[in-house]
Amino acid sequence: MKCGEMPEPLQLLKGQFMYQTKAFSAATATSPLTSVAIPRRDPKDRDVQIEILFCGICNSDLHAARNEWKDIMPTTYPIVPGHEIVGRVTEVGSAVTKFKPGDLAAVGCMVDSDQSCPNCKAGLENFCPNATFTFNSPDKHGTAPMTYGGYSDSIVVDEHFVLSVPDNLDLAGTAPLLCAGITTYSPMRHHGVTKGNKVGVIGLGGLGHMGVKFAHAFGAHTVVFTTSPKKKEDALRLGADEVVVSTNANEMKSHASTFDFILDTVAVDHDINQYLNLLRLDGNLTIVGVPSKPLALSSFALIIGRRSVSGSNIGGIAETQEMLGFCGQHNITSDVEVIPIQKVNEAYERLAKSDVKYRFSIDMASLKSE
Numbered sequence: 028m029k030c031g032e033m034p035e036p037l038q039l040l041k042g043q044f045m046y047q048t049k050a051f052s053a054a055t056a057t058s059p060l061t062s063v064a065i066p067r068r069d070p071k072d073r074d075v076q077i078e079i080l081f082c083g084i085c086n087s088d089l090h091a092a093r094n095e096w097k098d099i100m101p102t103t104y105p106i107v108p109g110h111e112i113v114g115r116v117t118e119v120g121s122a123v124t125k126f127k128p129g130d131l132a133a134v135g136c137m138v139d140s141d142q143s144c145p146n147c148k149a150g151l152e153n154f155c156p157n158a159t160f161t162f163n164s165p166d167k168h169g170t171a172p173m174t175y176g177g178y179s180d181s182i183v184v185d186e187h188f189v190l191s192v193p194d195n196l197d198l199a200g201t202a203p204l205l206c207a208g209i210t211t212y213s214p215m216r217h218h219g220v221t222k223g224n225k226v227g228v229i230g231l232g233g234l235g236h237m238g239v240k241f242a243h244a245f246g247a248h249t250v251v252f253t254t255s256p257k258k259k260e261d262a263l264r265l266g267a268d269e270v271v272v273s274t275n276a277n278e279m280k281s282h283a284s285t286f287d288f289i290l291d292t293v294a295v296d297h298d299i300n301q302y303l304n305l306l307r308l309d310g311n312l313t314i315v316g317v318p319s320k321p322l323a324l325s326s327f328a329l330i331i332g333r334r335s336v337s338g339s340n341i342g343g344i345a346e347t348q349e350m351l352g353f354c355g356q357h358n359i360t361s362d363v364e365v366i367p368i369q370k371v372n373e374a375y376e377r378l379a380k381s382d383v384k385y386r387f388s389i390d391m392a393s394l395k396s397e
C-alpha cells in the first residue's frame with residue numbers, strides 16, 4: 028500500500044462481507060491462548076449465525092493448539108480451537124429453513140463437506156475426504172486462511188452442519204455432546220448395542236464417562252475398566268453396573284469371553300489384548316482414544332472367537348442430531364466444570380494431567396469483558 032492510499036476495507040476482501048468477533052487464539056505451539064479479534068463471514072443464503080453460549084474443551088483442542096499431531100494434522104497458526112459449540116441463532120440466510128433467530132443451536136467438529144461423495148450421500152460427512160473441520164481446516168469461504176473454532180463470540184455455519192438442541196438440557200453440559208457425546212454414541216449404535224448386552228468402557232475420562240451414560244441408557248449391562256479403584260464410586264454414579272480394576276488379573280479373567288462390545292477410550296499406551304480376550308464370539312472392541320504409539324495386537328486374541336477391532340470417528344450430521352434427541356429424551360449431558368475463557372490456559376494444564384471431571388465447558392459470556 029502506497030502512502031496516502033486508503034486501506035482496503037475488510038468488507039471488500041475476496042468480494043464478501045465480514046465482521047469482527049472476539050475469540051481466544053494461540054499464536055504458536057508454545058504460546059498461551061489470548062484474546063484476539065477474528066473475521067467471520069456475514070451469513071450467506073444457507074448460513075446460520077450463532078452467538079456461542081458454551082464451548083467444551085476437547086483433548087483435540089489441546090493437541091492442535093500445541094501442534095502435537097503435526098505428522099497427521101499440522102496446525103496453522105493462529106489457531107482458535109473449539110468444536111463443542113452450543114449457542115443461540117442470531118441471524119439466518121434467506122434459504123435457511125431449519126432455524127430462526129432465537130433458536131438453540133449447536134455445531135460440532137465439522138462445518139462443511141463436499142456433500143457429493145458416497146460417504147456424504149450416506150449421511151457420513153464425518154468420513155468425507157473433503158470435510159472442513161471447525162478449526163484448523165482451510166476456510167473455503169476465504170474469510171480467513173483457516174477455519175476458526177468455538178472459543179469465540181459467534182460463528183457462521185452452513186445450516187446442514189448446524190444441529191438443533193433439545194430445550195430441556197443444561198447447555199453447559201450439552202456442549203461436550205457435540206464431540207465426546209457423538210464419538211461414544213456412534214460406535215455403540217453402529218455395533219448394535221442394545222438392552223441385555225454386556226458392554227465395557229475402558230477409561231473414565233471425557234469420552235469414557237459419556238460411554239458409560241450411553242451404554243446404561245441403551246439398557247446394556249455396563250462395566251467400567253479402570254486402573255484406579257478410587258474411580259469406582261463415580262463410575263457407579265454415572266450408570267455403571269460393575270467396575271473392574273484392570274490390573275487385577277483374576278478379576279479380568281472372571282469376565283473372559285462375556286462382552287458383546289467394548290469401547291476403548293484410553294489415549295496412552297496400554298495392552299488391548301487383555302480386553303480382546305473378554306469379548307464373546309463375534310464381539311467387537313472399538314478404539315476411540317489415540318495413543319501416540321501403535322498398539323500391539325495379538326492374532327490369537329482375534330482368531331479365538333472371531334473377534335474384531337474397529338475405529339470410529341465422531342458421527343454424521345443425521346446421527347449427531349439423533350444423539351441430541353436421545354439425550355433430550357433421557358436427560359443425558361456431560362458432567363462439566365464450567366470455566367470463564369480467562370481460565371482456558373489453566374484448564375489446558377489440568378487437562379494434560381486428566382485433572383477434570385469430566386469435561387471443561389467454557390461460559391462464553393466471559394469473553395464479553397475482553
Ligand SMILES: [Zn+2]
Pocket residue numbers: 085086087088110136206207
Ligand atoms: Zn473433540
Ligand SMILES: [Zn+2]
Pocket residue numbers: 140141142143144145146147148152154155156157158
Ligand atoms: Zn463428502
